[in-house]
Amino acid sequence: MxxxxxxxxAFFNERAEQWMDMWYKDDETGAYTRHDKAFMRLFSLMDLREGDTVLDVGCGSGVLVPYILKAIGPGGTLTEVDYAEKMIEENRRRHADPRVQFVVARADELEVEEGSVSAVICFSCFPHFQNKAETLAGLQRALTPDGRLFIAHFDSSEDLNAHHRKHECVxxxxxxxxxDMRRLMEEARLTVEDFIDEKGFYFIAARKA
Ligand SMILES: C[S@@+](CC[C@H](N)C(=O)[O-])C[C@H]1O[C@@H](n2cnc3c(N)ncnc32)[C@H](O)[C@@H]1O
Structure with missing residues (x-):
């Protein structure tokens, strides 16, 4: 590496224990609801289905887990993937559920059965992936023939890139x-169906071509 x-x-491992508090806690109520409205919008756009098989790549300490489990119901399964082992440790501690599997792996080295995943979600992590083309190609292979891949942030690309420029590690x-995003998607044989880049919200939905 x-x-x-x-x-x-190391930067992400060091922040794993505080990650949920830093980004998602409502300071007044203590509940992890700071971005509830944006999550509602995201999950309505992704339209996950009961029984879906979901891969949450760059999952961190698992902010999406409760929302995904609610959407996929008792028959769905979820794989939480991150290369920072402390994030996965924290995620596992918070989300003991038989439907969830936890994997420590790099997004570009992930071993997933071909055609086995109905939805891949990259939430708040895509800029950090080093081999973006290889990563997308691998994730595309993991998708079922009608599977979908989503990339999302609660920031515009402009604000997000400005935010990352302030921290040395990222x-x-x-x-x-x-x-470039459209070209990357096309080269990975993913058809972009939705592309939003506005203040406070970035979202790409793509389908296996
Ligand atoms: C900004 S955090 C977001 C975490 C989580 N999705 C959230 O929104 O709370 C980015 C995450 O991506 C993970 N990550 C970065 N590069 C990665 C890679 N190449 N493979 C797997 N995970 C990666 C980091 O360890 C970190 O947990």
């Missing part, structure tokens, strides 16, 4: 511009 990637992984982690 390159030096910068090791530093990035200052080179950019969300590519719209034309």
């Amino acid at each position: 390159m030096q910068r990637d090791l530093a990035r992984k 200052m080179h982690d950019h969300l590519p511009d719209a034309a």
